[in-house]
Amino acid sequence: MGTAFEEITAGLEDAIAFVKGDTTRGRIVAGPDVKAIRAKTKLSQAKFAEKLRVPVGTVRDWEQCRRIPDAPARTLLGMVDADPKAALALIEKAR
Numbered sequence: 001m002g003t004a005f006e007e008i009t010a011g012l013e014d015a016i017a018f019v020k021g022d023t024t025r026g027r028i029v030a031g032p033d034v035k036a037i038r039a040k041t042k043l044s045q046a047k048f049a050e051k052l053r054v055p056v057g058t059v060r061d062w063e064q065c066r067r068i069p070d071a072p073a074r075t076l077l078g079m080v081d082a083d084p085k086a087a088l089a090l091i092e093k094a095r
Contacts (some may be wrong), residue, residue: 031068034059037081041088051088052076 002010026068029031038059045063049056054073061067062069077088 010064029068031062031065032074032081034062034069034077038063041084042078051091052080058091080081
């Protein structure tokens, strides 16, 4: 392992290469497809947000990829994706 400066320099070089199209030197971690998950519930953004107990702006930002759900939200969204009725029922029961 090199010095902190060397590690930072290597990271910047990787980032520059990635921006220039070298996808072997970086990775993008994509969040869940929130719009597709919400579509499974057949709820509007407002109703979906209400069910998940998050602001509607948060759902909108997730769907428009302006924000990526954090780990707890990804877990919750994964549960809704796997079984929308059961997940929403459990969330409601926890109220």
